[in-house]
Amino acid sequence: MGVILDIKNLNQKTILLSEKKTILQSLAENNIDWMQACGAKGRCTTCKMIILEGEEHLSPLTESENKFLVQQRLKPHERLACQAMPLENENIIISVKVPKIYQLPHIEYQD
Ligand code: FES
Numbered sequence: 146m147g148v149i150l151d152i153k154n155l156n157q158k159t160i161l162l163s164e165k166k167t168i169l170q171s172l173a174e175n176n177i178d179w180m181q182a183c184g185a186k187g188r189c190t191t192c193k194m195i196i197l198e199g200e201e202h203l204s205p206l207t208e209s210e211n212k213f214l215v216q217q218r219l220k221p222h223e224r225l226a227c228q229a230m231p232l233e234n235e236n237i238i239i240s241v242k243v244p245k246i247y248q249l250p251h252i253e254y255q256d
Contacts, residue, residue, distance in 0.1 A: 146236040147161050147162070147234055147235075147236065148161070148162040148164075148202065148231040148233070148234060148235070148236075148237050148238075148239065149161060149162070149237070149238045149239070150162050150168060150171065150172075150238075150239050150241065151238050151239065151240045151241070152177075152241055152242065152243065153197060153240055153241065153242045153255075153256070154242040154243055154254045154255045154256040155177070155242075155243060155252070155254060155255075156255070158177065159238075160172065160175040160177065162230075162231045162239070164230075164231060164234050165230065166230060167185070167226065167227055167228060167229065167230050168194070168224075168226040168227075168229050168230065168231075169181060169185055169192055169226040169227040170185075172226060178249055178251075178252060179192060179226060179243075179249075180192060180247045180248075180249055181226075181227060183227075185227035186227070187207060187208075187209030187210070187225060187227060187228050188209065190213055190218050190219060190225060191247050192225050192226040192227045192247070193219065193223055193224070193225060193226070193244055193247055194223065194224055194225075194226050194229075194241040194242070194243065194244075195222060195223055195241060195242045195243075195244055196222050196223065196224055196239070196240070196241055197222075197240040197241060197242060198238065198239065198240035199237055199238055199239035199240060200222060200224075200239075202231060202232050202233065202235075202237045202239055203224060203229045203230070203231065203232060203239065204228075204229055204230045204231070204232055206224075206228075207225075207228040209225070209228060210224065210225055210228050210229075213225075223244075242256065
């Protein structure tokens with residue numbers, strides 16, 4: 146199986162995450178549109194995910210995520226898709242949802 150990302154408010158879409166790749170890279174490989182205003186440089190927070198389950202299976206916060214946390218632009222249980230990657234390659238499900246403010250206008254989200 147591997148590490149599965151379950152995007153709850155996107156029709157519960159599930160994708161397999163690649164090891165040593167950011168979640169944003171895996172989303173792109175699976176043709177899932179995701180907001181990324183700074184081009185995955187960790188500067189904008191628009192690729193933010195709310196982590197509902199499985200947070201402990203993600204890589205530690207990066208320097209830019211820690212900076213946003215201090216600035217309160219990132220809350221606990223939120224991660225940047227362009228920074229976080231799966232820690233291990235086991236049979237795990239990481240559940241997330243796309244925050245309302247960063248939902249893309251051409252996609253229908255459930256929440
Ligand atoms: S795309 Fe800008 S912080 Fe991730």
